[in-house]
Amino acid sequence: MKINCKRNLKFVMLLLSSLLIASVSASVYYSLIMTSTISVATNNVYFVLGADNATAGVVLNSDNTTATLSSLKAYPNTTTTYSDPLRVRNNASSGSTNIRMRPISIVGGATNLIFVNFTLIESGTLKTSLNYTSNGSVWTSPSTTGWVSISANTEWNVTIETKAIAGATSDSASVSISIDVQ
Numbered sequence: 001m002k003i004n005c006k007r008n009l010k011f012v013m014l015l016l017s018s019l020l021i022a023s024v025s026a027s028v029y030y031s032l033i034m035t036s037t038i039s040v041a042t043n044n045v046y047f048v049l050g051a052d053n054a055t056a057g058v059v060l061n062s063d064n065t066t067a068t069l070s071s072l073k074a075y076p077n078t079t080t081t082y083s084d085p086l087r088v089r090n091n092a093s094s095g096s097t098n099i100r101m102r103p104i105s106i107v108g109g110a111t112n113l114i115f116v117n118f119t120l121i122e123s124g125t126l127k128t129s130l131n132y133t134s135n136g137s138v139w140t141s142p143s144t145t146g147w148v149s150i151s152a153n154t155e156w157n158v159t160i161e162t163k164a165i166a167g168a169t170s171d172s173a174s175v176s177i178s179i180d181v182q
Contacts, residue, residue, distance in 0.1 A: 044092040045099060045150065045181045050157060056085030074113050074162035076169075087155040088120065088179055098147040098182040101130040106141060109173025110134045116175055117161040120148070127156060130177055136165070139173075147182060 046064040057071030067086050074080060090097050101118060111134075119129040128145040150156060164171070 045088065045090050045097050045179075048087045048089045048155060050084035050087045052082050052085040056082045056160070058085050069160070072160060072162060074109075074116070074164040074168075076164045077166035079161055079163045082160040084157045085160060086158040088150065088158060089155045090150040090152055092152040094152050096149040096151045099150055100145045100147045100180050100182075101128055102144040102178040102180055103130060103132070103141045104176035104178055106132050106139045106173055106175045109171045110137055110139050112164050112168035112171035113173055114163040114165055115161070116173065118177055119159045119161070120179075121157045121159050122150075122154065132175060 043063060043065060047060055047067045048064065049058055049060065055071065056069045059068045059070070060066070069085060072080075072082065088099065099120075101120065106116070113134055115131060115133045117129060117131045120127040127148045127150075130142045130145060132142060133140045
Protein backbone atom coordinates (compact mmCIF):
# COMPACT_ATOMS: atom_id res chain seq x y z
CA MET A 1 0.00 0.00 0.00
CA LYS A 2 1.47 3.21 -1.10
CA ILE A 3 0.81 6.27 1.06
CA ASN A 4 0.34 9.50 -0.77
CA CYS A 5 2.02 12.06 1.49
CA LYS A 6 0.85 15.09 -0.43
CA ARG A 7 -2.76 13.94 -0.26
CA ASN A 8 -2.58 13.19 3.46
CA LEU A 9 -0.84 16.50 4.14
CA LYS A 10 -3.58 18.36 2.23
CA PHE A 11 -6.22 16.47 4.21
CA VAL A 12 -4.58 17.31 7.54
CA MET A 13 -4.24 20.98 6.52
CA LEU A 14 -7.89 21.06 5.48
CA LEU A 15 -8.90 19.51 8.80
CA LEU A 16 -6.80 22.01 10.80
CA SER A 17 -8.17 24.93 8.77
CA SER A 18 -11.73 23.75 9.43
CA LEU A 19 -11.08 23.49 13.18
CA LEU A 20 -9.53 26.95 13.24
CA ILE A 21 -12.48 28.47 11.38
CA ALA A 22 -14.97 26.67 13.62
CA SER A 23 -13.26 27.81 16.83
CA VAL A 24 -12.99 31.43 15.63
CA SER A 25 -16.65 31.41 14.56
CA ALA A 26 -17.75 30.05 17.94
CA SER A 27 -16.11 32.93 19.81
CA VAL A 28 -17.78 35.76 17.90
CA TYR A 29 -19.53 38.15 20.22
CA TYR A 30 -20.69 41.72 20.42
CA SER A 31 -20.63 44.25 23.24
CA LEU A 32 -22.97 46.75 24.77
CA ILE A 33 -21.08 49.73 26.08
CA MET A 34 -22.26 52.08 28.77
CA THR A 35 -20.60 55.28 29.84
CA SER A 36 -21.70 57.02 33.04
CA THR A 37 -21.07 60.42 34.51
CA ILE A 38 -21.50 60.76 38.25
CA SER A 39 -21.66 64.11 39.96
CA VAL A 40 -22.06 64.91 43.63
CA ALA A 41 -25.61 65.93 44.42
CA THR A 42 -26.81 68.05 47.30
CA ASN A 43 -29.20 66.83 49.96
CA ASN A 44 -32.17 69.06 49.32
CA VAL A 45 -34.24 67.21 51.92
CA TYR A 46 -32.85 67.01 55.45
CA PHE A 47 -33.74 67.45 59.13
CA VAL A 48 -33.83 70.75 61.00
CA LEU A 49 -34.50 71.37 64.68
CA GLY A 50 -38.07 72.08 65.70
CA ALA A 51 -39.29 74.21 68.62
CA ASP A 52 -39.55 71.13 70.93
CA ASN A 53 -36.03 69.90 70.14
CA ALA A 54 -34.58 70.44 73.64
CA THR A 55 -37.49 68.66 75.34
CA ALA A 56 -37.07 65.65 73.04
CA GLY A 57 -33.24 65.67 73.28
CA VAL A 58 -32.72 66.04 69.52
CA VAL A 59 -29.16 65.79 68.19
CA LEU A 60 -28.47 66.07 64.45
CA ASN A 61 -25.38 64.73 62.66
CA SER A 62 -23.16 67.14 60.72
CA ASP A 63 -25.12 66.97 57.44
CA ASN A 64 -28.57 66.82 59.13
CA THR A 65 -29.48 63.44 57.64
CA THR A 66 -29.59 61.54 60.94
CA ALA A 67 -31.43 62.60 64.08
CA THR A 68 -31.28 61.07 67.55
CA LEU A 69 -34.07 61.83 70.01
CA SER A 70 -32.86 60.74 73.44
CA SER A 71 -35.34 62.30 75.90
CA LEU A 72 -38.76 61.08 74.76
CA LYS A 73 -41.04 59.97 77.59
CA ALA A 74 -44.22 57.88 77.75
CA TYR A 75 -46.44 58.50 80.79
CA PRO A 76 -48.89 55.97 82.27
CA ASN A 77 -52.37 56.12 80.76
CA THR A 78 -51.60 59.49 79.13
CA THR A 79 -50.81 60.37 75.55
CA THR A 80 -47.68 62.50 75.47
CA THR A 81 -47.27 64.62 72.34
CA TYR A 82 -44.05 66.16 71.08
CA SER A 83 -45.56 68.42 68.43
CA ASP A 84 -42.40 69.93 66.94
CA PRO A 85 -39.14 68.27 68.02
CA LEU A 86 -37.86 67.87 64.50
CA ARG A 87 -38.73 69.00 60.99
CA VAL A 88 -38.17 67.61 57.51
CA ARG A 89 -37.09 70.40 55.18
CA ASN A 90 -37.08 70.47 51.38
CA ASN A 91 -34.50 73.14 50.65
CA ALA A 92 -34.80 72.94 46.85
CA SER A 93 -35.45 76.26 45.15
CA SER A 94 -38.27 74.87 43.00
CA GLY A 95 -40.35 71.78 42.41
CA SER A 96 -41.24 69.11 44.92
CA THR A 97 -39.69 65.91 46.23
CA ASN A 98 -41.35 62.65 47.25
CA ILE A 99 -40.75 61.32 50.74
CA ARG A 100 -42.12 58.41 52.75
CA MET A 101 -41.75 56.96 56.23
CA ARG A 102 -40.37 53.43 56.62
CA PRO A 103 -40.11 51.37 59.81
CA ILE A 104 -36.66 49.95 60.56
CA SER A 105 -36.88 48.46 64.06
CA ILE A 106 -38.36 48.66 67.52
CA VAL A 107 -36.78 46.90 70.48
CA GLY A 108 -37.99 46.66 74.10
CA GLY A 109 -40.93 48.24 75.90
CA ALA A 110 -43.69 45.98 74.57
CA THR A 111 -44.87 45.11 78.10
CA ASN A 112 -45.51 48.63 79.39
CA LEU A 113 -45.83 50.82 76.31
CA ILE A 114 -49.02 51.02 74.25
CA PHE A 115 -47.90 52.99 71.21
CA VAL A 116 -45.25 55.19 69.62
CA ASN A 117 -46.54 57.21 66.65
CA PHE A 118 -44.60 59.35 64.17
CA THR A 119 -46.56 61.80 62.02
CA LEU A 120 -45.51 64.27 59.31
CA ILE A 121 -47.60 67.44 59.51
CA GLU A 122 -47.66 70.38 57.12
CA SER A 123 -49.23 73.53 58.56
CA GLY A 124 -51.59 71.51 60.78
CA THR A 125 -52.49 68.99 58.05
CA LEU A 126 -51.53 65.35 58.55
CA LYS A 127 -49.51 64.12 55.57
CA THR A 128 -48.58 60.59 56.64
CA SER A 129 -47.91 58.59 59.80
CA LEU A 130 -46.09 55.53 61.08
CA ASN A 131 -47.70 53.92 64.14
CA TYR A 132 -46.10 51.22 66.30
CA THR A 133 -48.54 49.49 68.69
CA SER A 134 -48.07 46.91 71.43
CA ASN A 135 -50.50 44.24 72.62
CA GLY A 136 -48.68 43.97 75.96
CA SER A 137 -46.15 41.41 74.82
CA VAL A 138 -45.05 42.17 71.23
CA TRP A 139 -44.90 45.19 68.98
CA THR A 140 -46.82 45.44 65.74
CA SER A 141 -44.69 47.26 63.21
CA PRO A 142 -46.44 49.45 60.66
CA SER A 143 -46.07 49.18 56.91
CA THR A 144 -44.02 51.64 54.91
CA THR A 145 -46.17 54.65 54.07
CA GLY A 146 -46.96 55.78 50.56
CA TRP A 147 -44.98 58.56 48.92
CA VAL A 148 -46.06 62.13 49.67
CA SER A 149 -44.83 65.23 47.89
CA ILE A 150 -43.10 67.98 49.89
CA SER A 151 -42.87 71.30 48.06
CA ALA A 152 -39.68 73.32 47.67
CA ASN A 153 -38.74 75.63 50.58
CA THR A 154 -41.11 73.79 52.91
CA GLU A 155 -40.71 72.32 56.39
CA TRP A 156 -42.96 69.65 57.84
CA ASN A 157 -43.15 68.90 61.56
CA VAL A 158 -42.36 65.40 62.78
CA THR A 159 -44.86 64.94 65.60
CA ILE A 160 -44.31 62.06 68.02
CA GLU A 161 -46.91 60.61 70.38
CA THR A 162 -46.26 58.05 73.11
CA LYS A 163 -48.37 56.28 75.72
CA ALA A 164 -47.63 53.77 78.51
CA ILE A 165 -50.08 51.43 80.22
CA ALA A 166 -51.81 52.51 83.44
CA GLY A 167 -49.54 51.82 86.41
CA ALA A 168 -46.34 51.52 84.36
CA THR A 169 -43.30 52.48 86.44
CA SER A 170 -40.41 51.64 84.12
CA ASP A 171 -39.57 50.36 80.67
CA SER A 172 -38.02 51.69 77.51
CA ALA A 173 -38.06 51.10 73.79
CA SER A 174 -35.64 51.99 71.04
CA VAL A 175 -37.26 52.88 67.73
CA SER A 176 -35.59 53.47 64.37
CA ILE A 177 -37.43 54.81 61.34
CA SER A 178 -36.34 56.12 57.98
CA ILE A 179 -37.61 59.01 55.94
CA ASP A 180 -36.84 57.94 52.39
CA VAL A 181 -36.33 60.60 49.73
CA GLN A 182 -37.09 59.90 46.08
